[in-house]
Amino acid sequence: LPALTTCGRQLSGYVPHRFYHCGPERGKRLVLSRMFQPQNLREDQVLSPEGRSGDLSCKSQRLMLQVGLIHPASPGCYHLLPYTVRAIEKLERVIDQEMQAIGGQKVNMPSLSPAELWRATKRWDLMGKELLRLRDRHGKEYCLGPTHEEAITALVASQQTLSYKQLPFLLYQVTRKFRDEPRPRFGLLRGREFYMKDMYTFDSSPEAALETYSLVCGAYSSLFHRLGLQCIRVQADVGSIGGTTSHEFQLPAEVGEDRFAVCPGCGFSANMETLHSSQTSCPACRGPLTESRGIEVGHTFYLGTKYSSIFSAQFTNAHGKPCLAEMGCYGLGVTRILAAGIEVLSTEDSVRWPSLLAPYHVCLIPPKKGSREEAATELTGGLYDLITEAVPQLRGEVLLDDRTHLTIGNRLKDANKFGYPFVIIAGKRALEDPAHFEVRCQNTGEVVFLTREGVTEFL
Numbered sequence: 001l002p003a004l005t006t007c008g009r010q011l012s013g014y015v016p017h018r019f020y021h022c023g024p025e026r027g028k029r030l031v032l033s034r035m036f037q038p039q040n041l042r043e044d045q046v047l048s049p050e051g052r053s054g055d056l057s058c059k060s061q062r063l064m065l066q067v068g069l070i071h072p073a074s075p076g077c078y079h080l081l082p083y084t085v086r087a088i089e090k091l092e093r094v095i096d097q098e099m100q101a102i103g104g105q106k107v108n109m110p111s112l113s114p115a116e117l118w119r120a121t122k123r124w125d126l127m128g129k130e131l132l133r134l135r136d137r138h139g140k141e142y143c144l145g146p147t148h149e150e151a152i153t154a155l156v157a158s159q160q161t162l163s164y165k166q167l168p169f170l171l172y173q174v175t176r177k178f179r180d181e182p183r184p185r186f187g188l189l190r191g192r193e194f195y196m197k198d199m200y201t202f203d204s205s206p207e208a209a210l211e212t213y214s215l216v217c218g219a220y221s222s223l224f225h226r227l228g229l230q231c232i233r234v235q236a237d238v239g240s241i242g243g244t245t246s247h248e249f250q251l252p253a254e255v256g257e258d259r260f261a262v263c264p265g266c267g268f269s270a271n272m273e274t275l276h277s278s279q280t281s282c283p284a285c286r287g288p289l290t291e292s293r294g295i296e297v298g299h300t301f302y303l304g305t306k307y308s309s310i311f312s313a314q315f316t317n318a319h320g321k322p323c324l325a326e327m328g329c330y331g332l333g334v335t336r337i338l339a340a341g342i343e344v345l346s347t348e349d350s351v352r353w354p355s356l357l358a359p360y361h362v363c364l365i366p367p368k369k370g371s372r373e374e375a376a377t378e379l380t381g382g383l384y385d386l387i388t389e390a391v392p393q394l395r396g397e398v399l400l401d402d403r404t405h406l407t408i409g410n411r412l413k414d415a416n417k418f419g420y421p422f423v424i425i426a427g428k429r430a431l432e433d434p435a436h437f438e439v440r441c442q443n444t445g446e447v448v449f450l451t452r453e454g455v456t457e458f459l
């Protein structure tokens with residue numbers, strides 16, 4: 001049988017390109033010319049649900065469309081293109097680390113959610129038009145999950161023999177959510193289909209549940225700190241999810257659709273929705289409040305027994321008696337966090353990423369086609385291999401800008417727009433003896449000239 005490459009094509013005699021682009025395996029080089037990046041969509045082609053053009057847009061949406069990170073599919077729905085998928089996968093890995101560090105176990109529940117679960121909590125009616133409803137061939141009603149309190153509580157309730165010794169359970173997933181938003185806009189910031197990390201916790205007492213609550217809030221703070229996003233935790237409204245205690249993680253930004261108040265005196269902070277409309281002084285210390293706009297990137301709720309009582313999610317306590325589980329639920333807007341990070345970190349015309357999420361870490365620019373071309377190509381290829389072998393974390397993270405029909409300057413402009421954390425240029429000095437490469441650090445603006453070995457050390 002003929003051998004297959006990772007692209008599913010026959011290997012024999014098939015040489016797709018001078019450089020391969022099938023994956024990050026050893027010896028293969030990732031080249032920019034083969035990246036799938038449909039770009040340059042005009043802003044006025046971003047449609048609102050009614051199909052109107054020219055709807056409001058924001059910096060992250062404009063940039064993400066311009067550089068080919070997302071592509072509109074239908075109002076509020078976007079194709080996530082390869083760079084974005086890489087960034088989202090990286091974000092999911094960081095989220096996994098934080099959730100699993102506090103004992104989170106990952107599950108994956110169906111998007112198709114039967115209506116009877118939602119009728120049981122009355123949210124079939126309460127959620128109104130936001131719930132995307134459909135019927136199967138037998139006429140049975142479903143919705144596409146906007147959140148999963150019903151599904152997870154019914155799942156845990158199906159465990160008949162749960163003991164207090166097994167609790168707490170911290171169950172989470174990272175899946176697509178569907179909400180027929182009245183005003184989907186700002187690209188991935190408010191979509192009708194988006195990724196959310198949702199965690200649901202089950203404890204044996206209110207005290208234990210509140211302990212879990214602060215553990216999860218701590219994990220959220222750690223996550224945002226690692227992403228370099230300065231989020232503020234504010235008191236929040238419980239909305240249709242219900243419960244008694246709730247906080248939002250707000251990322252301050254002009255484009256944010258929420259308003260929140262902070263008291264510089266005592267540190268009190270709250271979403272404006274929770275304050276009386278005339279209230280300008282701090283309810284805790286009466287000092288003046290400062291108001292800002294923010295993007296809600298996370299939300300935490302202590303639910304008590306609101307859902308466990310409806311579905312009988314029970315455990316047996318130390319005295320052998322059945323008790324209702326004390327629940328919490330915790331959301332993170334995965335696609336929203338990526339767009340919000342780009343929104344606050346980027347300049348008007350260049351994308352900047354939270355560095356942990358940059359789709360590729362290094363962009364390597366060989367010289368323009370012309371004299372000494374072969375020597376230059378070999379030199380850059382050699383550097384590529386050296387970096388990916390000497391720095392294992394950079395395997396699959398180095399992109400070679402092989403569009404050598406363009407000048408170094410033009411490709412550098414592009415690299416700047418795409419926001420690779422490091423750009424390495426093999427200019428004239430790269431061909432001298434000893435060769436020196438120009439290394440640019442996008443976030444600090446630092447530019448240094450280094451030898452091959454110097455580059456790997458620097459990275």
Ligand code: ATP
Pocket residue numbers: 147179181188189190191192194196296297298299331332333334335336
């Ligand atoms: P918003 O107030 O912005 O409508 P929400 O309060 O309705 O959000 P939650 O039910 O708290 O959202 O969901 C948890 C998280 O999911 C939110 O904190 C947010 O980060 C994210 N999220 C909610 N709706 C969207 C959406 N339409 N597009 C992208 N992310 C969203």
Ligand code: MG
Pocket residue numbers: none
């Ligand atoms: Mg909402």
Ligand code: MG
Pocket residue numbers: 296
């Ligand atoms: Mg909200």
Ligand code: MG
Pocket residue numbers: 248296298299
């Ligand atoms: Mg919310």
